[in-house]
Amino acid sequence: MIYLDNAATTFPKPESVYKAHDYALRNYGANPGRGGHSYSREAAKAIFIVREKLAEFLGANSSSQIIFSSSATEAMSTILFGSLRKGDHVVTTQLEHNAVWRPLNYLKENKGVEVSYCNHIDASYIDLNDLKNKLKQNTKLVIINHVSNVFGVEQDIEAINKVVKENSNAKLVVDGAQSAGTHKVNVNSLDIDAFIFAGHKSLYGPVGTGGFYLKKDWILEPLKIGGTGSNSENMGVPKSGPERYESGTANTPGIWALGAGIDFINEKGIENIFQHKIQLSHLLIEGLRDLEAKTYYNKNSTVTSFNIENLDSTEVAFILDDLHNIIVRAGLHCSPIAHKNFNTAKQGTIRVSPGYFNTKEEIEILLEAVKELKRG
Ligand SMILES: Cc1ncc(COP(=O)(O)O)c(C=O)c1O
CATH class of the missing domain: 3.90.1150.10 (Aspartate Aminotransferase, domain 1)
Incomplete structure (x- = not known):
């Protein structure tokens, strides 16, 4: 085949990814961060190690800015539903995946969010003048597909962010589902507000892995709420950090194997x-x-x-x-x-x-x- x-x-994944998945399923089998026993601490430590690896790989200042999810879609929904409210305006591109189009369309039809779509030069690169003209006082987010999953066009994130930051108070969200693992990205030097990755694509992790980088001080409303393994006596949602967005039992084997995927990329x-x-x-x-x-x-x-x-x-x-x-x-x-x-x-x-x-x-x-x- x-x-x-x-x-x-x-597909296939590097051999080390299969091995890591198997290893974690056998050795990090306890519920990470739950119960305080040594097995649970081991599993939590495994997740922390991969968080650190991803932070370094993407150029984030701290691993507390890396949030895991089940896919790039879940990561994108966490950001969109966690930040957009009635009356907010969003600018996006015509090359977006349905992971962006559909939630934005839902928010437009049901929650009073306004959406504008940038023009493209030669059906590819974002027209920066048009982007500038589309920014408004109530523009809350600009969402950019970094590398198109259909035509492969790579947008110039640095130039786009310059236009966004010089002409608005909007935050820049980059859909890096196709770029992470193939194109070198440094979220810190690019100064972007959020970067979405799909663990199972070019990062070589298993399906069921993904996540995002979130700039420090940007607090979203959580998409899901539940047990985090910490402060169980408290009914409130953790105020910040990955725990705010990662309620429920984590995919330890998937995340550990994703770490092996990152090692593979670093090695090659x-x-x-x-x-x-x-x-x-x-x-x-x-x-x-x-x-x-x-x-x-x-x-x-x-x-x-x-x-x-x-x-x-x-x-x-x-x-x-x-x-x-x-x-x-x-x-x-x-x-x-x-x-x-x-x-x-x-x-x-x-x-x-x-x-x-x-x-x-x-x-x-x-x-x-x-x-x-x-x-x-
Ligand atoms: C650009 C882009 N964004 C988002 C996604 C959604 O990724 P996932 O399947 O991890 O939800 C894809 C998947 O093909 C994609 O190509």
Whole structure:
């Protein structure tokens, strides 16, 4: 099987991630931070170690700014529902994933939140002048998709934040679901207010892992409320820190294995991982061009979308899977509006997202299969 759907979730995981998951399930089996016994303390310590690793990896000042969740979606909902109220205004982009679109649409329809969408240059980069013009006195958040899961475009977060900070009091939230683990990010030097990551994508953790960085002093209303293992006699929600947002039993094996994923990236070097994906994407783009397929990608894109003539993208993906054992994703990729700009809303696109474990040979096999499919 040739797996080329790493933008959805990476597969396979590094061997060390499987081992770490198994180890934690066997050795960190107690409920972390609950009960005060030594096993519970061991599990809590394991989570703390990974929190520290992530803080260092993302350039956060303190591990208390790293909050774990079950996915990037849960992380994004925690921020949106935890900060937006009636009368607030949000500016976002047309490349957002449904993890942003749907909660914003819900807040718009049910909670009186106003939403504006930025224009894009060449259907890719945010038009900074338009962003500036869209900022208002009541703009509370600006939400930016860092790297598009459909077309691979990477936004210039530094330039965007400059416009936001110079022209408003809004906080900048970056959806890093696609960038974390592939693109070097330093939340501190970028001075962003929140950064969302998907543990199970390019950070190589298991499914069921994700989270966000939250700038110090930004306190959200919690999305879920319950036991935290601390101050049980107190009915109140912890006032700050990860415990405020992480009620309920944590996914210790998943988080511990995510830590092994971070170690793997540090060992291989994030730049090497990025370059490997870029090389495979370039090979793919050149091959698709020779086959006269319609390709949609961006400079330094680690994700490539394409279509073959007017063939339905889901049908093409089905044939690649069924006849060639090649796994790619087809359709709208949970980002329906992104397709409007490229006129691909009807057909969708076939998305190829190579990972660290893919090879040139696998891309060549895919190109051969596309060639065959084109011949009919
Ligand atoms: C840009 C972007 N944001 C958010 C998500 C949602 O991630 P998760 O599946 O971890 O909820 C995805 C998943 O593909 C994504 O690509």
